[in-house]
Amino acid sequence: AVKDQGRNGYLFFDSEMEQRSLERILLEYELKKAIELEQFYMDYQPKVDLSTGCLVGMEALVRWKHPELGRIAPNKFIPVAEDTGLIVPLGEWIMRRGCEQAVEWQRAGYPPVKLSINLSVRQLFEPDLLPQIKAVLKDTGLEPQWLEFEVTESVFADLEDASIILQQIRALGIHISMDDFGTGYSSFSYLQHLPIDTLKIDPSFVRDIHLKKESQAIVKGILSIAETLNLNVIAEGIETIEQLTVLSEDGCSQGQGYLFSRPLSSQQFENYLQQMQCNKTNS
Numbered sequence: 001a002v003k004d005q006g007r008n009g010y011l012f013f014d015s016e017m018e019q020r021s022l023e024r025i026l027l028e029y030e031l032k033k034a035i036e037l038e039q040f041y042m043d044y045q046p047k048v049d050l051s052t053g054c055l056v057g058m059e060a061l062v063r064w065k066h067p068e069l070g071r072i073a074p075n076k077f078i079p080v081a082e083d084t085g086l087i088v089p090l091g092e093w094i095m096r097r098g099c100e101q102a103v104e105w106q107r108a109g110y111p112p113v114k115l116s117i118n119l120s121v122r123q124l125f126e127p128d129l130l131p132q133i134k135a136v137l138k139d140t141g142l143e144p145q146w147l148e149f150e151v152t153e154s155v156f157a158d159l160e161d162a163s164i165i166l167q168q169i170r171a172l173g174i175h176i177s178m179d180d181f182g183t184g185y186s187s188f189s190y191l192q193h194l195p196i197d198t199l200k201i202d203p204s205f206v207r208d209i210h211l212k213k214e215s216q217a218i219v220k221g222i223l224s225i226a227e228t229l230n231l232n233v234i235a236e237g238i239e240t241i242e243q244l245t246v247l248s249e250d251g252c253s254q255g256q257g258y259l260f261s262r263p264l265s266s267q268q269f270e271n272y273l274q275q276m277q278c279n280k281t282n283s
């Protein structure tokens with residue numbers, strides 16, 4: 001900012017602009033265009049049963065490929081989309097595309113796989129969300145039992161409102177999973193009142209679970225409370241056999257991570273479905 005702004009009365013930068021880097025401004029601008037130009041596509045990462053390796057779900061992860069800037073990571077552009085509200089139209093597109101794809105695979109004859117879609121706080125509190133979800137289900141023909149939303153603990157900063165909305169979503173027959181569990185706001189005592197089905201253990205506990213007693217203790221605590229409250233648990237970010245072994249011994253039944261599969265393109269995921277050995281229906 002200009003130091004002597006008081007002297008000539010001319011303000012070059014206000015403090016808000018000062019904080020936002022040029023890169024950030026460029027991202028906002030490009031993001032707005034990207035939605036119109038449909039530069040996004042979805043990858044799908046398998047979720048598996050840890051004892052059998054069978055597929056139990058797939059998480060849809062958005063990807064942005066900019067014609068000049070190349071691939072831009074979700075951790076970079078999702079926060080910008082959230083701040084600017086662009087996550088609302090983008091999120092609707094993600095939901096629709098994911099559901100279309102799930103139905104496409106079901107109609108091609110593959111066993112149904114539950115689809116998980118990440119939902120931002122901003123989307124959750126958008127008044128139009130419920131009608132939007134209903135419209136997507138109706139238009140795509142996806143049965144709600146095959147859909148799950150992943151929300152982070154940050155939604156529970158507004159515990160009461162979040163609970164009401166999640167309850168409405170659940171009333172449609174859609175499951176709710178708490179993403180990155182253990183890192184955010186919620187305490188164990190909240191859990192018994194929250195309308196959720198699954199706890200998704202944050203990768204930070206999985207990373208050193210085989211090395212650090214503290215991480216293993218936290219995971220054990222999550223597993224134990226989940227069992228009492230009758231919640232499903234899935235461990236995220238499993239990369240090694242060592243991590244898998246400890247998780248399995250501690251009684252974690254489901255997982256996701258590079259050890260099993262990286263996020264796959266639609267085409268790769270379809271190949272995965274084709275080669276799959278377990279053909280029982282997952283739910």
Ligand code: C2E
Pocket residue numbers: 045060061062073074075078091094117118119120150179180236237238239256257258259263
């Ligand atoms: P998340 O929902 O917790 O997704 C898991 C992230 O961990 C994904 O990163 C995934 O590629 C990555 N991952 C999976 N397995 C492993 C592993 O074994 N090791 C490591 N190191 N990483 C693994 P990604 O796709 O870059 O997404 C990052 C975050 O961006 C997501 O975290 C989610 O918060 C957000 N995001 C991604 N797609 C969407 C979307 O469609 N909508 C919304 N609202 N947010 C999304």
Ligand code: MG
Pocket residue numbers: 059118150179
């Ligand atoms: Mg997620």
Ligand code: MG
Pocket residue numbers: 179180200202203236
């Ligand atoms: Mg996560």
Ligand code: MG
Pocket residue numbers: 179180
């Ligand atoms: Mg995350």
